[in-house]
Amino acid sequence: MHAEQPVRPGRAKRLPRAVRERQIMDAAVDVFSRLGFHAASMDEISEVAGISKPMLYAYLGSKEELFATCIRREATRMMEAIAHGVEAEEPPDVQLWSGLRAFFGFVGENRASWQVLHRQASSQGGPFARELADMRGRAISLVAALLVHSSDFGDVPRAGDKEAESLAAALVGAGESLADWWLDNPEEPAGVVAARLMNLVWMGFGDLVAGDVWHPPSRRSSPEKGS
Amino acid sequence: MHAEQPVRPGRAKRLPRAVRERQIMDAAVDVFSRLGFHAASMDEISEVAGISKPMLYAYLGSKEELFATCIRREATRMMEAIAHGVEAEEPPDVQLWSGLRAFFGFVGENRASWQVLHRQASSQGGPFARELADMRGRAISLVAALLVHSSDFGDVPRAGDKEAESLAAALVGAGESLADWWLDNPEEPAGVVAARLMNLVWMGFGDLVAGDVWHPPSRRSSPEKGS
DNA sequence: AGGTAAGCCTACTGGCGAGTAGGTAAGGCG
């Protein structure tokens, strides 16, 4: 132990910038999700990332910039995951179903991302909430468009845009809340949780109480086996 | 004007402890709702309350105790407001409807309380989240019981408790989210927003698209005039 | 009136954490 190693203790291996940035972002999402924006310190993020604080500032700028970048990255990943699972040609209920499945699938596999997006981002004032509200707004518009379009299938001429938007907000919120609940009760698979929400918003309690359930038009396996 | 007033500039009028505590709590809820837990400073709270910082500590203890007390007070107020609006003898759908109206009524008249409860409390780790999760849990249980009981009216023997709970979580979340949306779109009255959610969760999109709507059993005025 | 306790204050300390100054190793290229 008295012999000096040529390797200085706190010296990280030299890496190209892009790789380090990825590492740092991953560490930041992890720490932000566990502690929240304010309680998270740049010291801890740098420690988790395996580098020193000045590198953080050199690569990602201030704490706020870093956080905003995290939000943007995770939001983009999520929206892409959902968009990937939905096909625009399908009828509205199937589109909704696909979207829900993709959403819960993403949350199940990216819990930290979800924490950052849903809890942290929305509760910090400043530009973060705007960033997040932006994505949320896009999601709501998407659902609202689906609902309006869906009306064309029935005989109701056209629900008010405001009404569709508020319903979409309720639906998105239901999804968020259910996802949170799921994090605390993770024993059930994503598909089952998604199917529950699908039934709730498509059939309503009234029908469910009467024993009616929604199921996809016999393509894949039915979402809830008759247990 | 050059004569000294006997009133010292920063000296507040003497008041009994109970009254001051109320003032302080009101100020705290206001500041916490605007800035969030961390960004809120005890200095600002004391300033808004019209007293000096040591009084805060003398009366309400540390910042964390103060915040927890705020949460408890507001949560209790809200639960009482809702419980007040619901009568246990009514059929399930009417109970749900009453609860929704009471909820949105409360939020409309206590926006700051709602901000503190929904945004701030849930995003801070620590004992606050527990406090809040507690109330939320009670609300969910309440709704879940309603759903289970509701099943007895139909011919389905009994939905699984887990399923009822997750549906209740989704419903509570939908309410929270819709309340948030409403804060940004406050032009509509509480009753209309409540009616939207009622229709969504009771009828489902499937029925709504087909033109069916739920309405209360002809007692009060109908929730949504045929516009 | 005079005592006294409750209500109120100004003015500090101490620690934590964002952001920085200035220096050290290591890979590439002549």
Next chain:
DNA sequence: CGCCTTACCTACTCGCCAGTAGGCTTACCT
């Protein structure tokens, strides 16, 4: 092989804010 650019570090400053020490003032009670 030496030079220089890029990656990386240790070790600070500085402001903000939770929490406190110690003293003043006013209402009530006898």
